[in-house]
Amino acid sequence: MKFILIDEQVQYREGLKKIIEMHVPGSIVYTGDYEGLKNDMYHPIDVVLLDPEIKGISPEEVLCRAQTTYPKAKIALITFLREPQFLSLATIKQEVQGIISKSSTPVTLASALKSLIKGERYISQNLIGSILDSLSPNKIEVMPVGRSAQINISNRPNLTDRQWEILELLTRGFSNSEIAEKLFITEGTASLHVSKIQKKLNVGNRVAAVMKAITNEWIDKSVYIDEYSKKIR
Numbered sequence: 001m002k003f004i005l006i007d008e009q010v011q012y013r014e015g016l017k018k019i020i021e022m023h024v025p026g027s028i029v030y031t032g033d034y035e036g037l038k039n040d041m042y043h044p045i046d047v048v049l050l051d052p053e054i055k056g057i058s059p060e061e062v063l064c065r066a067q068t069t070y071p072k073a074k075i076a077l078i079t080f081l082r083e084p085q086f087l088s089l090a091t092i093k094q095e096v097q098g099i100i101s102k103s104s105t106p107v108t109l110a111s112a113l114k115s116l117i118k119g120e121r122y123i124s125q126n127l128i129g130s131i132l133d134s135l136s137p138n139k140i141e142v143m144p145v146g147r148s149a150q151i152n153i154s155n156r157p158n159l160t161d162r163q164w165e166i167l168e169l170l171t172r173g174f175s176n177s178e179i180a181e182k183l184f185i186t187e188g189t190a191s192l193h194v195s196k197i198q199k200k201l202n203v204g205n206r207v208a209a210v211m212k213a214i215t216n217e218w219i220d221k222s223v224y225i226d227e228y229s230k231k232i233r
Contacts, residue, residue, distance in 0.1 A: 001024055001026065001027045001028070001046050001047070001117065002027070002028045002029075002030070002042070002044065002045050002046050002047075003020055003024075003027060003028070003029045003030065003045070003046065003047045003048075003049060004029075004030045004031070004032070004036060004042050004045050004047075004048050004049070004070070004073075005017060005020075005029060005030070005031045005032075005049045006031075006032060006033065006034065006036050006037055006048065006049070006050045006051065006066070007031075007033070007049075007050075007051040007078065008033050008034070008051065008054055008055070009051075012102070013031045013032075014031065016049065016078070016109065017029045017031055019106050019109050019110060019113075020113060022110075023109075023110035023113060023114070024113060024114075024117070030042045030045075033054075034054050034057065034062065034065075037050075037062070037065045037066055037069050038065070038069070039069070043070070044072070044073075045070045045073045046073060046074065046117075047073060047074045047075075047076065047113075047116055047117070048066050048070050048073045048074070048075045048076070049076050049078055049100075050062065050063070050066050050075060050076070050077055050078065051077070051078050051079060051102075052077055052079065052083070052086070053079060053080070053082055053083065059083050059086045060086065063075070063077075063090065063095060063096070067095070074097040074098075074116055074119075075095070075096045075097060076096060076097055076098035076099065076100055076112070076116055076122070077090070077096050077098070077099045077100065078100045078101075078102055079099065079100070079101065079102060079127075080101070080102050080103070081101070081127050081130050081131075084130045084131055087099055087127070087131050097116055097119075097121055097122070098112060098115070098116050098121060098122035098123065099122070099123045099124060099127055099131070100112045100122065100124050101124035101126050101127050103126065104124055108124070112124070121215045123211055123215070125208075128208065128211050131211070155216065156218050157200050157201060157218070158200065159197060159200060162183075162193065163193055163196065163197050163200070165183065166179055166183070166190065166193045166194065166197065167197055167209065167210075167213055167218075167219065168219050169182060169183075170194070170197075170206055170209065170210050171210045171213060171214065171219055176190040176191045176194060177190075179193075179194075194206055194209075197209055201213075
């Protein structure tokens with residue numbers, strides 16, 4: 001398994017290199033700054049670990065360079081979350097396989113790496129809230145369930161139509177009281193539905209439920225892509 005770690009901070013990338021080598025037996029880890037993305041001397045690379053916040057270069061440009069140089073590699077961002085809208089859009093468009101907090105412990109980093117290697121998507125728990133906040137400053141009208149071509153129905157969990165409707169509202173930042181008003185139900189009923197959704201998705205809170213729905217393409221993402229592409233141009 002070959003990794004390349006791109007980060008402007010030498011101390012951080014050398015520390016992360018040691019963690020990778022310790023927890024991924026037989027791994028080969030290359031490290032460098034942004035210059036390491038300008039050529040493909042390290043091909044083939046399996047996983048790119050990338051800090052997109054490089055002085056004088058936009059995060060979008062940094063990510064595009066990584067995708068161009070290593071088109072077959074899994075890409076995970078390592079970040080302190082200074083660009084939540086960029087991260088949210090990258091997540092929704094599935095341009096990256098993971099978003100890892102730089103404040104993660106070595107154990108958590110190891111767990112994230114194992115998820116990436118297995119082909120699973122990973123988002124650090126302490127980043128989810130900020131990413132979602134950047135998604136929902138403006139409520140967007142919900143597309144009726146089942147009418148979108150932008151969803152993955154092959155592995156959708158067994159939610160009722162009402163629960164899908166509420167999950168879509170959750171992804172747009174609606175509170176329980178706003179859901180109740182929108183759907184003409186009581187706030188208690190809305191809260192009960194949210195609890196059942198969390199149980200069926202095997203998650204501990206509404207934020208995790210939303211991120212699971214987004215990353216698995218269980219809901220229509222096109223409205224987000226259109227809305228937030230405009231904001232970061």
